[in-house]
Amino acid sequence: MEKIKLSNKDRMKIPRHDMPEQEPAVRAQNFLEVPLGFTPETAMEEADRCLQCKNPKCVAGCPVNVKIPDFIFHVAMGNFSLAAQTLKETNALPAVCGRVCPQEDQCEAVCVIGGKNEPVAIGRLERFVADWERASGVVTIPPIPAATGKKVAIIGAGPAGLTCAGDLAKKGHDVTIYEALHKAGGVLVYGIPEFRLPKNIVDAEVDYLRKLGVKIECDFVVGMTRTIDELMEEDGFDAVFIGSGAGLPYFMGIPGENLNGVYSANEFLTRVNLMKGFVFPNLSDTPVPMATHVAVIGGGNTAMDSARTAKRLPWTEKVSIVYRRSLAEMPARKEEIHHGEQEGVEFLLLTNPTKFVGAEGWLTGMECQRMELGEPDASGRRKPVPVKGSEFILEVGAAIIAIGNGSNPLINKTTPGLTTNKYGNIIADGFGKTSREGVWAGGDIVIGAATVIKAMGAGKEAAASIDEYLRSK
Amino acid sequence: MFTILEKNDLAAKVYRYVINAPNVARKAKAGQFVILRLIDDGERIPITLADWDPISGTITLYVQAIGKTTTIMSQMKAGDALLDVVGPLGIPSHVEKGKTLVALGGGFGIAAIHPIVRAHKRIGNRTISIIGARSKELLIMEDEMRAASDEVRIATDDGSCGTKGFVTTILKKMLTTHEAMDVVLAIGPVVMMKAVAELTRASDVETLVSLNPIMMDGTGMCGACRVMVGDSVQFACVDGPEFDAHKVDFDLLVARQKMYSPQEKLSMEIFDKLCKAQEQRETAAW
Ligand SMILES: Cc1cc2nc3c(=O)[nH]c(=O)nc-3n(C[C@H](O)[C@H](O)[C@H](O)COP(=O)(O)OP(=O)(O)OC[C@H]3O[C@@H](n4cnc5c(N)ncnc54)[C@H](O)[C@@H]3O)c2cc1C
Ligand SMILES: Cc1cc2nc3c(=O)[nH]c(=O)nc-3n(C[C@H](O)[C@H](O)[C@H](O)COP(=O)(O)OP(=O)(O)OC[C@H]3O[C@@H](n4cnc5c(N)ncnc54)[C@H](O)[C@@H]3O)c2cc1C
Ligand code: SF4
Ligand code: FES
Numbered sequence: 202m203e204k205i206k207l208s209n210k211d212r213m214k215i216p217r218h219d220m221p222e223q224e225p226a227v228r229a230q231n232f233l234e235v236p237l238g239f240t241p242e243t244a245m246e247e248a249d250r251c252l253q254c255k256n257p258k259c260v261a262g263c264p265v266n267v268k269i270p271d272f273i274f275h276v277a278m279g280n281f282s283l284a285a286q287t288l289k290e291t292n293a294l295p296a297v298c299g300r301v302c303p304q305e306d307q308c309e310a311v312c313v314i315g316g317k318n319e320p321v322a323i324g325r326l327e328r329f330v331a332d333w334e335r336a337s338g339v340v341t342i343p344p345i346p347a348a349t350g351k352k353v354a355i356i357g358a359g360p361a362g363l364t365c366a367g368d369l370a371k372k373g374h375d376v377t378i379y380e381a382l383h384k385a386g387g388v389l390v391y392g393i394p395e396f397r398l399p400k401n402i403v404d405a406e407v408d409y410l411r412k413l414g415v416k417i418e419c420d421f422v423v424g425m426t427r428t429i430d431e432l433m434e435e436d437g438f439d440a441v442f443i444g445s446g447a448g449l450p451y452f453m454g455i456p457g458e459n460l461n462g463v464y465s466a467n468e469f470l471t472r473v474n475l476m477k478g479f480v481f482p483n484l485s486d487t488p489v490p491m492a493t494h495v496a497v498i499g500g501g502n503t504a505m506d507s508a509r510t511a512k513r514l515p516w517t518e519k520v521s522i523v524y525r526r527s528l529a530e531m532p533a534r535k536e537e538i539h540h541g542e543q544e545g546v547e548f549l550l551l552t553n554p555t556k557f558v559g560a561e562g563w564l565t566g567m568e569c570q571r572m573e574l575g576e577p578d579a580s581g582r583r584k585p586v587p588v589k590g591s592e593f594i595l596e597v598g599a600a601i602i603a604i605g606n607g608s609n610p611l612i613n614k615t616t617p618g619l620t621t622n623k624y625g626n627i628i629a630d631g632f633g634k635t636s637r638e639g640v641w642a643g644g645d646i647v648i649g650a651a652t653v654i655k656a657m658g659a660g661k662e663a664a665a666s667i668d669e670y671l672r673s674k
Numbered sequence: 675m676f677t678i679l680e681k682n683d684l685a686a687k688v689y690r691y692v693i694n695a696p697n698v699a700r701k702a703k704a705g706q707f708v709i710l711r712l713i714d715d716g717e718r719i720p721i722t723l724a725d726w727d728p729i730s731g732t733i734t735l736y737v738q739a740i741g742k743t744t745t746i747m748s749q750m751k752a753g754d755a756l757l758d759v760v761g762p763l764g765i766p767s768h769v770e771k772g773k774t775l776v777a778l779g780g781g782f783g784i785a786a787i788h789p790i791v792r793a794h795k796r797i798g799n800r801t802i803s804i805i806g807a808r809s810k811e812l813l814i815m816e817d818e819m820r821a822a823s824d825e826v827r828i829a830t831d832d833g834s835c836g837t838k839g840f841v842t843t844i845l846k847k848m849l850t851t852h853e854a855m856d857v858v859l860a861i862g863p864v865v866m867m868k869a870v871a872e873l874t875r876a877s878d879v880e881t882l883v884s885l886n887p888i889m890m891d892g893t894g895m896c897g898a899c900r901v902m903v904g905d906s907v908q909f910a911c912v913d914g915p916e917f918d919a920h921k922v923d924f925d926l927l928v929a930r931q932k933m934y935s936p937q938e939k940l941s942m943e944i945f946d947k948l949c950k951a952q953e954q955r956e957t958a959a960w
Contacts, residue, residue, distance in 0.1 A: 381893050383711055383718075383758045420760035422893055426697050448895040452907065459900060459907070459926055461933045468896035476890075477715050481937065482944055486717040486742055487890075488937035562929030609894050611912065 209252050217319040218247045225543040229512050232395045232479055235540060239329040241279070248277035251321045254313055259323060262311040265658045267291045269308060269323055276326055285334040286341075288327060293364045294657060296335060296402045299328025301393060302654050303534050335405055342412050346373040351671040354379060354438040356423045356612065359387020360653045361444030361644025363410060364660030365667075370413040372668045377438075378410075379421040384475060387446055389653070391475040392467070392503065394510045400474075424615040433639060439674065440639045440667045443627060444660060447645035449607040453498070457557030458602075462490065462564030466499070466507045466603035473510050492598025493518045496567055498554055499603035500524035500531040505538060507601045508546045520546050521595065525553040525572050525585045551585065555592065557600060566596045606650050616640075624649065633663030641667055676756040679732060685812040687739040688782065689748050690724075695759045696731030698723070704789035705767030705884065705916055708733065709892040711758035712750070717743045720889045720911070722861075723762060724785035733759075736785035736814065742941045763892045764915045767882075769793045773856040774800040776848065777823070778841045778870055780807075783862030784815045786884055790859060792822035800824055802855075804844045810835035842869045849877055856880065860919065864928050871919035881919035885910045887930055902926050 220236040222228075228235050239247065251273040259269045268287055275284035288295045304310075304324035312320035334340065351374045355362045358380040370376045384390050386403040411417065423429065423445075432438045450465035452458055469490070472478040478489035495511040497504050497520065504522060512520045522541070524531060527550050531538060542548070551572040558566045571591035574583035608625040620628045620636040626649055633641040643659025645651055680692040698708055707722045725734035739748040750756075767790045775794045779787040784805045795801045803822070806829040807813040813828065813835060820826050827844050828836030837844050841862075848855065858881040860870035867883040874881045887910050889899045894912035901910050902923035908914060 381760070382891065383760070420758045421697065422760060422763065425761065425763055425893075426701060448893070450895070450897045452897065452900075459902065459930065461930060465897040468890060468898045471890060471896055476717070480715075482941040485715045486941060488934040488941065491937065562926075562932070611893060 207249060212250055212252060213314055213318055215246060215250045217250065217322055218243050218325070220325055225540075225545070228396065229544040230515075232513055234399050235396050238332055239325055241281070241329075241333070244276055244326060244329040245279055247322050247326060248273045250314065251277070252314060258311040258313055259308040259321075262308045264307065264652075264654045265291050265661065267308075267327075272330065273321065273323070273326060276330060281330055281333045282337070282339070284330045288330055291661075292327075292654075292657070293367050293661075294360060294406050294653075295327050296331035297360070297389060297398060297406065298654055298657075299324055299326075299331055300398050300402075302327075303652065305535060307654070335402070340409060340412075342409075343371055345371060345414060348375065349373045349671065351375065351439045351674075352377070352437055353667060353671075354432045354436075354441045355444065356429075356441065357381075357387060357444040357446055357644075357646075358385035358407070358417060358419075359444055359446050359644060359656060360389065361446075361646075361656035361660040361663075362387070362442065363406065364657040365442045365444060365641075365643070365664045366415045366660075367410050367413055368661055368664035369667060370410070370415045372664075374668070374671060376414070377416040377418060379423050379427075380417065380419045381422040382475065383419050385417050385419060387444075391471045392506065394470065394474050394506050396509070396513070397506065422611070424611040429612070429616045429619075429637075429640065439671055440641065442633070442660070442663050442667065443612060443635070443640065443642040443646055444644045444656070445609060445612055445646045446656075447606040447650040448609045449625075450602070451605045451607060452602055453554065453604065455554065455556050457559060457564070460557050460559040460564040461562050462492065462559070462597075462599045463557055464490065464599065464601050466497075466503045466601050467606065469507055469601045470503070470510065473514075479510075479514060489514065490599040491516045494597045495520045495599045495601065496523050496554075496595060496597040497521070497601045497603055498523050499605070500526065500533055501603065501605070502533050502537060503605075504601075504603035505533040505541050507603050509537075509541055509544060511599075511601065512541075512544055512546055521549050521597070522546055523549045523552050523554060523567070523569060523595070525551065526582065527551055527574065530582045549595070553585065553587065554600075558594065564598065564600060566594045567600055568592055569595050606645075608646055608649070612646075631662065632666035633659055634666060639670070676759040678750060678752050678754050678756070681750070681752045684736070684814045686781075686807070686814075687748065688814055689737055689739065691735045691737065691747075692732050693735065693756065693759065694731060695733045695761075698759060698761045699726040699731050699733050700728045702726040702728075702733065702762045703766035704769065704793040706762035706764045707892075707915065708735070708759050708761030709763060709889065710747075710756055712743060712746055712756050714757065716746070716757065718758075718890055718892070719743050720763075720886070720892060722782070722786040722884070724788050726789075736782050738782050741938050742945045745942070745945065760892065763911060765913070767793065767859075767916055769797065769799075771797050771799065774802070774854050776802045776804065776845065776855045776858045778804045778806075778845060778858070778860040778862070778866070779819075780805075780841055780862030780866045783860075783866070783884075784819065786861040787859060788815060788818060788822055791819070795822060795824065802827065804829065804841045806830065806841040808832065840869075841866065842873060845870060845873055849873060849879075857882065858919075859883075864924055864931070867919065867922075868924040871922065871924070875920055882916050883919040883922060884915045885917060885922065885927060886915070887927055888933055901930075 272287040309320040476487035477485040572585035578584040641663040644656035899910040
């Protein structure tokens with residue numbers, strides 16, 4: 202128990218631990234995960250940095266209020282299994298969140314030692330614990346209470362739907378997830394690339410849900426294969442949760458956008474990730490763009506993922522991010538930008554495409570304009586304004602548009618009485634309740650493209666509210 | 675399990691499949707399609723619903739073997755199962771009472787017009803189907819089309835059956851003789867749909883085509899299937915596949931269908947080699 206004796210001063214002296222990573226030159230040629238994770242020793246040492254605050258700021262900074270100091274305490278003591286249990290009390294997908302959550306804006310942003318020193322590496326510890334549990338092979342299935350006889354349909358197998366399904370199954374309800382694609386996971390399988398989130402991790406989480414008794418029906422498009430009304434009136438579902446995500450790609454609306462070689466990030470990432478286009482033509486049948494110079498338009502996580510994915514395709518030599526503001530305004534996680542830079546992605550900042558140019562139907566280049574930053578706009582970021590006469594042509598064989606996603610109207614159109622806002626997002630209260638009795642919604646379909654953890658949080662809130670509703674019925 | 679219950683080898687590398695897909699069969703309407711995936715790491719390909727039976731839970735598809743995926747499918751047998759069948763997708767064809775329909779089908783387009791013609795006939799509309807092929811032996815679905823329409827007219831390139839020429843040859847004549855028609859529907863190769871659009875443009879008859887751009891998800895998520903109709907970008911999988919022929923930019927559609935031509939060719943070459951090697955191994959084993 203000598204650890205307990207560490208004074209706060211001692212703790213603050215320990216430097217934050219980095220995770221070992223694949224060398225940039227090596228990893229830019231493969232799709233394997235970039236960071237390699239903590240060893241148990243490093244994890245325990247990192248855990249020693251935590252001051253175990255009485256009033257932990259980090260917990261308040263976490264969208265689902267993970268009991269951070271508690272799980273870190275268990276790590277410090279080498280009690281990894283207990284740490285995993287503590288994490289899972291509030292976070293159903295710690296192996297995912299440990300990898301993709303923007304901790305630098307959430308828990309780690311407010312960690313008390315973060316002022317003078319670097320904050321505790323909460324995300325890396327979370328990832329370590331979840332990986333340790335998965336590797337140990339000891340996954341405990343909680344005792345499931347007697348069946349309630351109530352049926353719940355979950356639409357969409359993204360983080361919102363998966364979380365909601367898991368929580369409801371644990372309460373003894375009969376849960377079926379309906380997923381449009383052929384694989385469960387939502388953005389986790391079709392958007393976020395393998396090198397950032399290995400798909401076997403998502404598969405393991407989905408398997409865990411199956412063990413909890415959740416049924417998963419893929420190839421099922423709600424609105425087409427079955428409407429919500431049919432599910433409730435004919436198929437006997439007592440409640441429905443909509444977690445259909447933000448899956449409608451925005452295009453730029455500039456000339457030449459339909460030239461061959463211009464893709465939405467959704468199309469590009471789905472071809473490579475979900476359809477495994479990176480092993481075309483030998484191991485996958487889905488073709489991907491084969492261009493030597495690829496431009497990616499946008500500055501968010503989706504743009505970074507597209508650029509880093511393109512860079513890894515064997516035939517691509519150069520990838521340029523084209524973003525109309527400066528590095529400081531980029532919404533992507535700093536870590537992702539840093540990784541992109543290390544891997545040789547070029548950043549053309551303060552640059553905006555004005556048209557796509559081509560020959561015989563194929564993209565050959567992009568006309569771009571230089572921008573400068575003017576007055577702050579509604580988002581508080583300085584608004585980019587074009588510099589007159591600064592047009593130039595960037596020669597590229599493929600352009601990937603990653604400027605955001607709206608909400609897919611399929612469900613709204615086929616569900617009378619479901620209220621949406623002007624962007625097509627479903628309107629739901631803090632518990633996920635929509636304008637329709639018995640119908641809840643959460644995740645990107647409600648708040649617009651956001652984060653994995655927010656989607657999970659919404660799934661969790663809704664599950665609690667649905668459970669209460671079903672018990673009172 | 676999406677098991678193939680029946681498979682028939684028709685003419686010109688076109689195969690007919692009856693597949694177990696109860697969820698699709700229960701909701702299918704004329705003009706809709708499904709997306710298939712045959713094997714792990716296989717491609718997703720869209721195929722029109724030619725027929726379905728909600729009671730037996732089956733769907734009928736006609737698939738022409740033109741590339742790797744459709745060729746693999748042509749090698750599958752009754753009893754084999756597809757990995758994925760998702761649908762029905764797309765907006766059903768608009769079928770309105772009191773109209774005379776002239777429907778033109780070429781290649782797998784004949785299978786695609788079949789349920790739409792039948793739907794019109796069922797509500798009492800007069801229906802004339804014009805179907806075509808290069809020659810008599812290559813013509814598919816003649817009997818089914820006769821059952822589904824009031825009248826069937828046939829065109830063959832070599833004149834071995836019906837009118838010598840294309841399906842458009844027949845339509846052109848009908849237009850010059852001012853034969854009564856309210857709606858023209860054309861489904862088939864883009865050149866054929868474009869030719870039909872040009873023919874009816876002057877006469878101003880309502881003309882519909884069902885577009886077949888490259889698709890992936892079929893739910894409006896990727897935008898691969900975008901087409902220009904008038905001055906708006908439409909996603910064929912959710913806003914179509916049926917559109918006003920007089921507004922469609924067919925040249926763009928032709929160009930976009932070639933998006934992956936080099937890769938598709940490569941894929942097919944590798945596959946052909948594999949098939950040949952397999953054949954050799956099998957012959958050697960004899
Ligand atoms: C490329 C990319 C990178 C990202 N990186 C990060 C990151 O690093 N960190 C982070 O926190 N967030 C990231 N995000 C955002 C995050 O992935 C999303 O906010 C989150 O996945 C939303 O979860 P969801 O469950 O609401 O929806 P989704 O994950 O979008 O899942 C919705 C599911 O519903 C299915 N569906 C849709 N319509 C229907 C229907 N009609 N019937 C049946 N099923 C349907 C879809 O196929 C999909 O599987 C990223 C997003 C993208 C696109
Ligand atoms: C709404 C719709 C309905 C269709 N209905 C039928 C049908 O009933 N019967 C039938 O035989 N064919 C139909 N098709 C065409 C069919 O999808 C393609 O022939 C098939 O995808 C070719 O795949 P492949 O791998 O064998 O050939 P490939 O070698 O990949 O491609 C050959 C050609 O097929 C087209 N194609 C390739 N991939 C796709 C794709 N994912 N989506 C659409 N087109 C593609 C391209 O123009 C390409 O040049 C339909 C297409 C659409 C969009
Ligand atoms: S704020 Fe930082 S130091 Fe305090 S409990 Fe949370 S992780 Fe530990
Ligand atoms: S096929 Fe992806 S949007 Fe139509």
